[in-house]
Amino acid sequence: MRSKIPILAVLGRKSSGKTTVIEHLVSELLKRGFSVATSKHISHRDFSIDTKGSDTWRHSSAGANPVIAVSSNEMSIIVKMKSPKIEVIPHLVQSFGANILILEGFSSMVMDDKSVGKIICVRSLEEYKEFMESARGNVIAFCSFQEVGKPVIKISEDFPILTEKTLGFIERRLRILRILDSLAGLDCGKCGRKTCEEMAEKIYLGEASMDECFPLRIKSELSTRVSIDGRDVPLQPFVSEFMRKTVLGMISSLKNVSIKGDEEIRIEVKGEKKSI
Numbered sequence: 083m084r085s086k087i088p089i090l091a092v093l094g095r096k097s098s099g100k101t102t103v104i105e106h107l108v109s110e111l112l113k114r115g116f117s118v119a120t121s122k123h124i125s126h127r128d129f130s131i132d133t134k135g136s137d138t139w140r141h142s143s144a145g146a147n148p149v150i151a152v153s154s155n156e157m158s159i160i161v162k163m164k165s166p167k168i169e170v171i172p173h174l175v176q177s178f179g180a181n182i183l184i185l186e187g188f189s190s191m192v193m194d195d196k197s198v199g200k201i202i203c204v205r206s207l208e209e210y211k212e213f214m215e216s217a218r219g220n221v222i223a224f225c226s227f228q229e230v231g232k233p234v235i236k237i238s239e240d241f242p243i244l245t246e247k248t249l250g251f252i253e254r255r256l257r258i259l260r261i262l263d264s265l266a267g268l269d270c271g272k273c274g275r276k277t278c279e280e281m282a283e284k285i286y287l288g289e290a291s292m293d294e295c296f297p298l299r300i301k302s303e304l305s306t307r308v309s310i311d312g313r314d315v316p317l318q319p320f321v322s323e324f325m326r327k328t329v330l331g332m333i334s335s336l337k338n339v340s341i342k343g344d345e346e347i348r349i350e351v352k353g354e355k356k357s358i
């Protein structure tokens with residue numbers, strides 16, 4: 083999942099201890115200076131936080147979307163969506179200042195996602211074995227209320243171990259996110275990895291270097307540079323050349339302009355058009 087903040091998911095069946103684990107992690111992470119947001123997957127199909135007949139429900143029924151209810155100490159944002167997209171959650175919580183996101187549930191959406199650190203709560207040894215076979219990528223720990231035996235962490239008693247493992251994941255993830263932020267972010271595959279995320283992980287492990295990011299390497303050789311508010315936008319050679327030719331074509335058609343094609347041309351695009 084594309085996110086600029088580390089994401090953890092606490093997964094497991096009903097009554098396996100997910101909420102207890104999240105309560106513990108939230109308080110431990112807050113103590114260490116993180117701002118934590120959580121999100122819970124609700125499996126009831128017709129669930130709504132809104133109450134039928136309320137003013138906000140009436141706004142929504144009239145077609146308003148989103149509807150935002152604001153009281154003196156709370157803001158509730160009700161967004162109607164056909165199939166809610168989990169990808170918006172990290173961006174949303176980040177805009178409210180959170181720098182860690184913990185998900186409760188969402189198993190089918192995050193189990194294969196290597197960027198999400200998973201803590202899996204089990205109710206028995208059998209369930210642990212079952213999850214061991216299906217769990218993929220970045221499993222931080224298994225937890226249980228029962229005495230399942232190592233490596234399953236006993237909920238409450240062994241919480242310091244869980245905290246340590248979680249902090250280890252967060253530290254590693256923050257480093258990978260910093261690397262990812264410095265790569266071109268085009269997911270072009272020209273470094274031999276499918277995504278920039280995969281490449282960032284390899285760089286973190288010391289198995290690759292930044293020079294292998296093709297758009298970064300050729301940046302100085304490109305004939306076009308685009309930056310938005312001072313931040314460079316990575317360009318593929320084809321796109322760079324296409325822009326160069328389009329701009330040269332437009333400019334050469336201007337009155338009293340004669341160009342050879344090797345001049346340095348600067349175009350600035352500012353905010354909204356002001357009435358003159």
Ligand code: SF4
Pocket residue numbers: 265266267268269270271272273274275276277278281294295296297298
């Ligand atoms: S070459 Fe750079 S932009 Fe392309 S996938 Fe690799 S890291 Fe990402």
